[in-house]
Each structure stands twice: as C-alpha cells, then as structure tokens.
Amino acid sequence: MAKNLKRGGAALLVLLTVLLTPVSAEEPEELVPVGAAIGVRVEADGLLVIGLTELSTAEGSRSPAGEAGIRSGDIITYAGAIHVTTARQLREALELAGEEVGIRFLREGREMQVTVRPAPGEDGQPELGVWLRSGLSGIGTMTWYDPVTGRFGALGHGVSDVDTEVLLPLKSGIVGKAEVSSVTRGSAGTPGELKGGMGLEQPFGSILANTEAGIVGVLEPGALPQTAGDPVPLCPKRELRCGRAEILSDIGGQPERYEAFVLRVYPGSGGRDFLIQVTDPRLISLTGGIVQGMSESPVLQEGRLAGALTHVLVSDPTRGYGIGIEAMLAAGETAAAPAA
16 A cells, blocks of 8 residues: 655655665565554665656747656666766766766666756756656554564555655665554545654664565664564465454554454455455544555464555455565565675
C-alpha cells in the first residue's frame, strides 16, 4: 500500500539513491515477527522526473526536456559525463555543457539518451524545464528480523514515488524508531493513516535494497525493538489456509496481535498472495481496519509467519491484500550488488 511518504518535489530538486546489496541466498527457517512502527527515508540513484514545466525565453515558452522526449517517470542518471544525484550536480553539469547536453535516463528499466538544449531560468542559469524529486520519507512497519544475520524486511512493497508510481533505484536509506501519535480512521472510499514522529534523527538501521516486495536492511547491534518476541517458523504460501489468522501491528506505542481471517489464497504471486479481513473489534474501533502505516504488519497463522499486509481495499478498509513471506525473502535475495 502506498506509504505516507513526504514529497520533496521542486524544480531541480533531486532523487536520493540506494545501494542494492545482495541478501543471503539461504532462506531462514525462523524469523522474528516484529510489527513495530519505523520511520523510513530513502535516497535514489538519479533524479526522478515528476513533471515538466515551461521556461520563458526569447523564443517563447519552452520545456527543453519535453522537446527532447523526456517525460514524467523518467530517472535522469547522467548529464554529459557527470553522474547526477543532487540539484547542485545537475546545475554544474548544465553550466559545463554549453548549448547542448546529453541526458542519460532510465525508463521502465531501459537506459536511454537524448540531446537537450537547456534554456535560461529566472536566475539566468541553464535549466531543463523539469520538476524533480529528491527523496522520500514516511512511517512504515517492520515485518521480520533475522537474528542470525541482523537483517530485517519491511513494507511488503517497494518505496515508489507517489505521483509516478516509479520504484526508486535506491542508493542509500535509513530507518528509525517511529512514535505513533495519532490515527486517522479509515472509511469506505477514504483510507486512514498513522501519524507521528519518524525517529530518523537517531537511525538504528540501514536500507540495503528496495524491491517490489519491500525493503531489506540491516539493524545496528542491539537495535531490535524490545517489544519483539522470539523467532517463529515460517508458513509458506502453499500451507496458508483460509481461516483464522493474526495481524501484529503497532497502533498505540507497541505491537499487539489482532484477530483476522484469511478469505482467499491466490495462485501465482505478484505482491497480492492472499486476501485478509480484520475481525478484531478493538482494531476496527481504533482504525476502521487497515490504514496507511500498518499495511506492512506481519500476518501469522497458527503461530507461523505467513507474510505481511500490503494494500487496503478502499471500498472496505477492513479488507486488504497480503504478500507471502517467501516472496519477500526471494526479492531480497535477488537484489543486485552495487557496481565496483
């Protein structure tokens, strides 16, 4: 489910980057279901284009990037020979380039290149006529922790831009202990959300990979929340059954278990492995069901970790989709290593 991630968009603001580091290829037999609220901040490798704007020039209004074929959702990685991840780097590259500059960018995973003729902005400096985003932060939930490796998984879905839905190519990221201060209840047609401090001033872990199935990272020694219990066995999707389950979620300061019911288990994968409904009257009275910020909560069945919540049904906030634990672990295993 899309997170309550703050937008940093403004002309010549930049995406921040993530070091994609491989995770252990050996699947663990047990993991700690955590359920604690965490603050998440990511930096992406390149500059995400979230929109085009026109510049007033002697030739009339122009959007140099648009004229060259760049569009919203593209991720600019190079301006000339300079790898750009900050507004300053992009501005300096444009100043060095002169009348034309080669812009390399990613579009749906494919690398492309165009030649752009920048135009002067209000301050006379060369600009591309784009709005760019330079990082995302928000509140999420830690799903699992591996006491053997010190790694954790969270979110159940990748950190994607709220406007373009593009998965951010992560360069670096941190997590901190979030403090939930209030809850906006969800209702039919209006998703709710958790609100509070993100705790990023004192991070206690690093993000290693941003994947379609969530983020994977490593906690600092001794940083596992004291509320976390003991490791439990895993429940592969083939053994998940329609029936009673539990959701472990932090609504008021520490994780608690709430009753739920698995309505359907879907064949295949793709991030929506099962459909689940909140049945616990306590949780429904507090949140209305599943809200933004708790959608990554661990799902357990018969004491085994089955996966995490990922999406809420806007028409019925008591229902939502979940991702299986195997899919979360597999995504981390296939994360690409950083270039040497």
